[in-house]
Amino acid sequence: LDAAGVGPAGETTRVRPGAGPLGLVLATPAACGALDGTLAGADASADASPAAVLGDVGARLVGLFAAAAAKRIEGTSALRVKEEKKPEPAAANEKGTEEEEGEEEEESQDNGGILGIAGLRTLLSFPAGTGLPGEDGARAALNALVDASLETDASAADADLDPRTDLRVRAGEALAAAASSKSDPAVAAATVKTAVPRLCAACDGDAASLALAALARVSAASADARRVAVTTLWSRLGGARRPDPVWTKPLWKDFVDAMAGPVPRTASSGSGSVPGMLQSAALDPATAAGGGEEDAAARDIASAMRSETVPGAGNDADACRLIRAATAALGDAHQVGVLADAAGEIMSGGPCFRAACAAVAGLRVSPGKSTDFPNCEDLVRRLVSRAVGGGDEDDARSATEALSSLIHKLGASGALGPRSGLTAAADAGLTGSLHAAAGVAAVGATLRALAARADPAAAELAADLVTALSSPSREVAAGAARAFGVAMSPGGGGPGLTRECHGSEKKLFRQRFFTQTVPAVMAALKPSSRSGQATTNPDHRPAHLSALVHLARHAPISAVLQSGDSILPVLAEAINALADQSTPFADKDALAGSITMTAAFLSDPRGRDTLALHAEEHAGAIIGALCRIGSSAARKPPGSLAGSPTLSLVVRETALDALVAATSLPFSVVYPQRRAVERASVAALDDPKRVVRFAAARCREAWLLLGKQT
Numbered sequence: 001l002d003a004a005g006v007g008p009a010g011e012t013t014r015v016r017p018g019a020g021p022l023g024l025v026l027a028t029p030a031a032c033g034a035l036d037g038t039l040a041g042a043d044a045s046a047d048a049s050p051a052a053v054l055g056d057v058g059a060r061l062v063g064l065f066a067a068a069a070a071k072r073i074e075g076t077s078a079l080r081v082k083e084e085k086k087p088e089p090a091a092a093n094e095k096g097t098e099e100e101e102g103e104e105e106e107e108s109q110d111n112g113g114i115l116g117i118a119g120l121r122t123l124l125s126f127p128a129g130t131g132l133p134g135e136d137g138a139r140a141a142l143n144a145l146v147d148a149s150l151e152t153d154a155s156a157a158d159a160d161l162d163p164r165t166d167l168r169v170r171a172g173e174a175l176a177a178a179a180s181s182k183s184d185p186a187v188a189a190a191t192v193k194t195a196v197p198r199l200c201a202a203c204d205g206d207a208a209s210l211a212l213a214a215l216a217r218v219s220a221a222s223a224d225a226r227r228v229a230v231t232t233l234w235s236r237l238g239g240a241r242r243p244d245p246v247w248t249k250p251l252w253k254d255f256v257d258a259m260a261g262p263v264p265r266t267a268s269s270g271s272g273s274v275p276g277m278l279q280s281a282a283l284d285p286a287t288a289a290g291g292g293e294e295d296a297a298a299r300d301i302a303s304a305m306r307s308e309t310v311p312g313a314g315n316d317a318d319a320c321r322l323i324r325a326a327t328a329a330l331g332d333a334h335q336v337g338v339l340a341d342a343a344g345e346i347m348s349g350g351p352c353f354r355a356a357c358a359a360v361a362g363l364r365v366s367p368g369k370s371t372d373f374p375n376c377e378d379l380v381r382r383l384v385s386r387a388v389g390g391g392d393e394d395d396a397r398s399a400t401e402a403l404s405s406l407i408h409k410l411g412a413s414g415a416l417g418p419r420s421g422l423t424a425a426a427d428a429g430l431t432g433s434l435h436a437a438a439g440v441a442a443v444g445a446t447l448r449a450l451a452a453r454a455d456p457a458a459a460e461l462a463a464d465l466v467t468a469l470s471s472p473s474r475e476v477a478a479g480a481a482r483a484f485g486v487a488m489s490p491g492g493g494g495p496g497l498t499r500e501c502h503g504s505e506k507k508l509f510r511q512r513f514f515t516q517t518v519p520a521v522m523a524a525l526k527p528s529s530r531s532g533q534a535t536t537n538p539d540h541r542p543a544h545l546s547a548l549v550h551l552a553r554h555a556p557i558s559a560v561l562q563s564g565d566s567i568l569p570v571l572a573e574a575i576n577a578l579a580d581q582s583t584p585f586a587d588k589d590a591l592a593g594s595i596t597m598t599a600a601f602l603s604d605p606r607g608r609d610t611l612a613l614h615a616e617e618h619a620g621a622i623i624g625a626l627c628r629i630g631s632s633a634a635r636k637p638p639g640s641l642a643g644s645p646t647l648s649l650v651v652r653e654t655a656l657d658a659l660v661a662a663t664s665l666p667f668s669v670v671y672p673q674r675r676a677v678e679r680a681s682v683a684a685l686d687d688p689k690r691v692v693r694f695a696a697a698r699c700r701e702a703w704l705l706l707g708k709q710t
Helices: 019-044 057-069 111-123 134-149 167-179 185-202 208-221 223-237 252-260 277-283 285-289 292-304 317-329 332-348 353-361 367-372 377-388 393-413 418-427 437-451 457-468 474-488 509-523 538-552 557-562 564-579 588-603 605-630 649-664 667-684 690-707
Strands: 080-082 108-110
Touching (some): 019 057, 019 111, 057 111, 057 134, 111 134, 111 167, 134 167, 134 185, 134 208, 167 185, 167 208, 185 208, 208 223, 208 252, 208 277, 223 292, 252 317, 277 292, 277 317, 292 317, 292 332, 317 353, 332 353, 332 367, 332 377, 367 393, 377 393, 377 437, 393 437, 418 437, 418 457, 437 457, 437 474, 457 509, 474 509, 509 538, 538 564, 557 564, 557 588, 557 605, 564 605, 605 649, 605 667, 605 690, 649 667, 667 690
Antiparallel strands (some): 080 108
């Protein structure tokens, strides 16, 4: 620190450009080593009084790290690094240099800023009495992290960084770690007292979106910080009594994301995102009791969003997300009233239909409180009629989400009538709507709501769907097959069945449902023991094959491999049925699942052993189907799936990788297929996507080596 020119109070004005980065590089591991030694010493002598480790050096380290986080240390350009580009397979470059689409440029990042934030986080992690002396040191470190999280003039290199390496994200994570500190409660208290109010105040300025994102991270880590943030933000920004409420401001969408969590890009991509503040409150068991300022703020949010002057009255999607999250954060005492108000709006056909459905989706039903809710059979019928009635698509989706939430949470209480509400839903026409996409979504979500908690009515609905697979209408049969996929998919039941909205899943429910349902689906595909012919009409086979794949693609791979003896004989036929664009059974997602399942049988030792037993009879058909899929987007060899727009690059790449794995099958089985695979791999070298061309090169090389064997 002396050599670098850092002053006694952490001043960095005299730090020289050449010495500053070196001092930073040396100070960071020194602080980390001191922390490790302190933690080890605390474990060894738990009864001894803590000894100050940082002392007067703490303030100087805070100054150095804070300056680095704020990019005020000159000369840190020497610490900028680029990731080395991985070498590309030589076979993929046979056609020379080409212009590649969708390739991201290599990004560089400032390690000086990263080291500064890491150093501040380290200083705030020392056990009580050993780290920064007094409140001033912790406050200075926290303020530096707040400044880093609110930096709006990011450099061009940092502006496009991946969120995992964005300095502002790192600063928010450091604040979250400080707010949840167990080693020094004073640091956690200082974060709530110093950092959270500063972030809330910044929500009125130019850095509002950054402040809201940081608050969501801190709130997810600390309940005390969350309570302060929710109440302060709503009083500063929200409320219908304000002349400029939050929904009239540019930060409205960011406010909803911070409160209710961001919208996941895919059904299963939300697991790694930071939950919203109200979602964190819903996940906190202490909020079930209700009471307090946070509960009052959540109640005010839920009611204000449904008034006539806010977006909720117009069924705005963001307002509905906020209503759902606020309802889930409410205590048990308010839930019956929320359901009564929402049911009245839904039954009367009021203008706030989607907002009312969002409230039902966020409903909290504690086990001991389920009998407090009134009879809701008429509400189930009304939701089914809106879900499958052929009206507005957004209304139908909202009704489906509310229906699945209601059946999942109140079905076991008897408030929905016989069979957990399935009787009322069937009377309203639920199972008679499989010919339409909205009906498929409603039936699948209902099945998911029942199966997730192992309700006996799930088996009855599944049996009805198996029967519908043999329907004379191919659209109805295809809809029944897709309903199985909706029920098994990660987000099939809608947001009301997630943990953030108090949904629950029995352990291994997918494996249990798969093993219980597949035998009934496969029964129609197996040949009769007397005649040796299949027991079902050949026209109905595509529906049963589609249902099998829809069930298997979301089931645990171990359960699928255990059923390999029954699945493998029909796997090639299932792939061809799902890829046939002339039928209603064509489904790009299910096709991708079937290819992935085939790859699992070829690469997993358990599946490969099963496949080896059936190789002589079925491997040729499976390899042929993979060849047609892998070369489907290139110049078409005879018999390929010409011009199919639904075969995504992931499907084509996986098919080619599965062909590489197929070389491990018995030589007598794969050798006769070598010419067909070589033609398909050569054709795939003309694929418009680079990653598929690489897979084709790997496939061609593997099978050329196979062809040289004698």
